[in-house]
Amino acid sequence: MVSEQWIAGVDLGGTTTKIAFINLNGEILHKWEIPTDNSNEGQNITKNIANAINQKLADLNEQKTKLIGIGMGAPGPIDYETGVVLNVVNLGWKDNFPLQDSLHSLTSLPVVIENDANCAALGEMWNGAGKGARDIVCVTLGTGVGGGVIANGDIVRGINGAAGEIGHITSIPFGGAPCNCGKSGCLETIASATGIVRLAKDELLKAETQGQLAVIFAANGSVTAKDVFDSARNGDEFAQQIIQEVGFHLGFVLANIANTLNPEMIVLGGGVSRAGDILLDKVNTNFSNFAFSAVKESTTLALATLGNDAGVIGAAWLIKNKLNL
Numbered sequence: 005m006v007s008e009q010w011i012a013g014v015d016l017g018g019t020t021t022k023i024a025f026i027n028l029n030g031e032i033l034h035k036w037e038i039p040t041d042n043s044n045e046g047q048n049i050t051k052n053i054a055n056a057i058n059q060k061l062a063d064l065n066e067q068k069t070k071l072i073g074i075g076m077g078a079p080g081p082i083d084y085e086t087g088v089v090l091n092v093v094n095l096g097w098k099d100n101f102p103l104q105d106s107l108h109s110l111t112s113l114p115v116v117i118e119n120d121a122n123c124a125a126l127g128e129m130w131n132g133a134g135k136g137a138r139d140i141v142c143v144t145l146g147t148g149v150g151g152g153v154i155a156n157g158d159i160v161r162g163i164n165g166a167a168g169e170i171g172h173i174t175s176i177p178f179g180g181a182p183c184n185c186g187k188s189g190c191l192e193t194i195a196s197a198t199g200i201v202r203l204a205k206d207e208l209l210k211a212e213t214q215g216q217l218a219v220i221f222a223a224n225g226s227v228t229a230k231d232v233f234d235s236a237r238n239g240d241e242f243a244q245q246i247i248q249e250v251g252f253h254l255g256f257v258l259a260n261i262a263n264t265l266n267p268e269m270i271v272l273g274g275g276v277s278r279a280g281d282i283l284l285d286k287v288n289t290n291f292s293n294f295a296f297s298a299v300k301e302s303t304t305l306a307l308a309t310l311g312n313d314a315g316v317i318g319a320a321w322l323i324k325n326k327l328n329l
């Protein structure tokens with residue numbers, strides 16, 4: 005019975021690879037991690053994944069026929085026709101690594117590859133905050149800011165696979181901080197953990213700031229994004245101003261995304277989103293100010309519910325979708 009079969013979801017990261025066996029309802033049955041071995045031009049990566057899957061099946065006393073396919077999220081730009089990763093420096097691969105073919109030839113299973121930010125969005129759509137929705141936008145607020153746009157139940161990729169780069173929407177047109185992408189003033193320079201730390205440090209270095217955050221800075225010589233949120237929660241006005249600024253830019257950008265797409269839901273995930281309501285309240289206020297009225301009435305903002313599992317669940321969805329299950 006196909007309903008009792010499993011899909012392997014893989015979330016390939018620079019240091020660890022998450023793997024899970026997932027049923028056709030998008031529920032994780034078994035999950036584990038292996039180190040990502042970047043040595044030898046990344047030649048061991050797919051081998052290690054295939055071995056880890058076989059080993060786990062053996063440990064569980066399951067036959068290989070239990071699996072119907074492998075869905076995988078990978079960082080970087082991907083050629084979706086061929087499953088080729090175009091360039092990912094930190095995995096050791098040379099340009100144009102045939103990831104899909106490599107994993108297929110090692111496992112003899114159907115393999116589908118997708119960008120990792122898109123997998124997180126698909127996961128939240130299938131069995132997370134956006135469950136049941138067919139039009140959602142996911143924004144991952146982590147070290148950087150990633151995005152995934154799902155319209156009518158499928159990923160929006162754009163002509164060159166670069167759709168959904170929400171982190172690189174310009175939020176400060178003039179005088180913004182430089183971004184890793186080469187532009188300046190991108191949302192990522194403000195609403196990522198790195199951006200929040202930068203905003204805090206810039207002010208802490210020049211102002212005679214007082215309060216909890218200034219005390220932490222004086223003691224450690226640095227602060228984390230979590231320090232900023234914790235201090236704000238404890239009434240530190242300076243930390244609250246930083247969150248105000250982050251909330252303004254996020255609300256502004258998300259409102260304009262919503263004005264374009266009118267999704268059912270915009271889901272916020274990633275480490276920064278764990279700040280919860282202290283951030284979400286400010287984002288909501290600014291979102292309401294900048295959203296077109298019919299959009300404001302129908303598009304809601306929500307926190308992601310799958311955490312680090314979104315990537316493997318979304319990766320598994322790729323196989324369910326490909327096989328029309």
Ligand code: ZN
Binds near residue numbers: 171183184185187190
């Ligand atoms: Zn950028």
